Amino acid sequence: MAKAISYIRFSSSKQETGDSLKRQQAMINDWFSNNPNTEPSDMSFKDLGLSGYHGTNLKHDFGRLLDAIEANKIKAGDYILVEAIDRIGRLDTLTALSIITNICMNGVKIITLEDNQEYSKEVVSKNAGIIYYLIGKIDMAHQHSKNLSRRISSRWRSKKEDAAKGKMIKRKSFWWITRNDKSDMFDTVTPEDKELIHLVVKMFLSGSSYSDLVKHVQSVDQQRFLKCSHTAVKQWLLSRTLMGFWEDAEIYPPVISKAEYYLVQDEIKKRKDNKVQGKSSGHIMAGLVKCGVCGGNYSVRQHKHSGAVMYCTKSKRAGKLCSNTKSMPMPIIEEFRRLNQLGYIYNIINDDLQLEIEDSIIKIDANIKDLTERSNRIRTSIELNHDQLLSIRLKDIKEEINQLEVDKRNTTINIKTKFKKVKQASQVFNENMSNLMSEPNKLNGLLKSVDFAIIGNGATISIDNSSLEYLSFNQVKMEYTCLNESYEEIVISK
Secondary structure, eight states: OOEEEEEEEESOGGGGGSSHHHHHHHHHHHHHHHOTTSEEEEEEEEEETOOTTTTGGGGTHHHHHHHHHHTTSSOTTOEEEESSGGGTOOOOHHHHHHHHHHHHHTTOEEEETTTTEEESHHHHHHOTTHHHHHHHHHHHHHHHHHHHHHHHHHHHHHHHHHHHTTOOOOOOOSTTSEEETTTTEEEEOOHHHHHHHHHHHHHHHTTOOHHHHHHHHHHHOTTTTTTOOHHHHHHHHHOGGGGTEETTEEOSOOSSOHHHHHHHHHHHHHHHTTOSOSOOOSOTTTTTEEETTTOOBEEEEEETTTEEEEEEHHHHSTTOOOSOOOOEEHHHHHHHHHHHHHHHHHHHHHHHHHHHHHHHHHHHHHHHHHHHHHHHHHHHHHHHHOOHHHHHHHHHHHHHHHHHHHHHHHHHHHHHHHHHHHHHHHHHHHHTHHHHHTOHHHHHHHHHHTTOOEEEETTEEEETTEEEEEEEEETTTTEEEEEETTSOEEEEEO
C-alpha cells in the first residue's frame, strides 16, 4: 500500500502561534479522511519559521525529505502532501522546477492540497500542459517573495539611514523600550524597567541560570512575562539594545554600560563552552577554587572543630572519584585570594592593553607602508610623465601618511592614559574591598569574569606563580602557619 508523507512549512515564527500550522495540519487530516486506501507514513517533515525563498528549508527537514527519497525510504508510488507548491519553496523557477522534477522522476507523487492537484510522471505523461501550470505557480510564488523582500529591504535601508543620522525610528524593540505617546516612537525606558533589566544582568553575572531569570521576572510581573522563556532571556542578554544600539547606531536609552555588556557576552561564551557550572551558592569563593587533580570545583563545608573548610567535591562523593581528599581551612583560602586578586586583575588588564596597543599600531604601520609604496610608484610615474593630477594625488597621500603618524602617536598616548585610569581603578578597588566584601556575589562575579581560579592540591593552593602550603594550626593562638612560594613562613589569624 502506498504511503503519504506530510510536509508543513511557513516562513515566520509568528505563524506558529497563528492559523498557518493549524490550517496545513487540518488540510492533511482531511486528505487522509478522503483517501482511506493510503496509509499515513511514520515519517513527517516540518520546517517551522524557515524561509523557502532563500532555500533555508533545504538545509533542514525538506532537505531530509529529499534525502529520504534518494535513500528509497520514501518509495515510488508514495505521496508527498503539501498545502501548496510554494510550501516546497519559493526559489527561482529553474531551481524549484528541478527539485520537483527530481521528486517525480523517483516515482514519488506530490499532492497540493489547496487545489487537490497531483504532480507525477503519470499525470505529466497524460497531460504535458500541467508543466506550464506548474511553472506559472512557481514563478508567481518566487516573484511574490522577491517583491516582498525588496520592499522590506528598502524599508530597512531607510530606517538604517535615519538611525545613522541620529533620528529615532518607529520600531518596536525589547520590552524595556516602550512607546512614547507624544512622539509615537519606541524611545522610552521607565525607571522600573531599567531597574528590572539591570537586576537581570546583575543576577546573570552573579551566576543565576536562564531559568532562574525567567522565574524572577515572572515573580515581578506574571502577566507581562507569562510566555517568557530561556531563549527569550538569552536574546535580551545578547542584544546590543542593552547599550542603546540598533544596528550600528545609538538611538535608544542605554540600560547598562558598554563594559557591563561585554562582561555579559564573555559570561555567555563561558557558559556555552561549559566553563561556568550552575548558580553560585552565594559564598564569595564559590566556583573560584578548582581541584588540581581532577579539575572539579571545591565546595564549602562547616567543620565543627576548625570552622569553614573547602574540599574537592568529587573526593567526598560515593566511590571517591578523586584522590585529593585534603581539606583547606577557609581563612587560608580567603587570605590567599586577598593577596592575589588585585594583581591578577591588574595583570590581565595590562596584557589586554598591551595587545590593544600592538594591534592598533600594527594596523597603522600597515597602512603607512601601503601608502608609502603607492607614493613611490606615483613619484616614478611623475618623473616619466609629468602628470599634474598624479602630483596632486601624491600630495594627498603624503597628507594621509602624516595623519597616520599623528594617529599612531595619539593611539599610544590614549591607551597609556587608559592604562593609568585602569591602574587607578584597581587601586580604588583595593581600597574599597571592605565594601565589595559586603556584596559577595558582585565580587565573585568580577573575579570569575577575569578567570581568577585558585588551584588546590593536597595541602597546597596556588595561582600563577604564587602558592601557600598549609603546615599547622595553633589552637591556643588560633593561627595557621603556611609556607609561601619563597619558602617563607606566613602566619594567618583565624
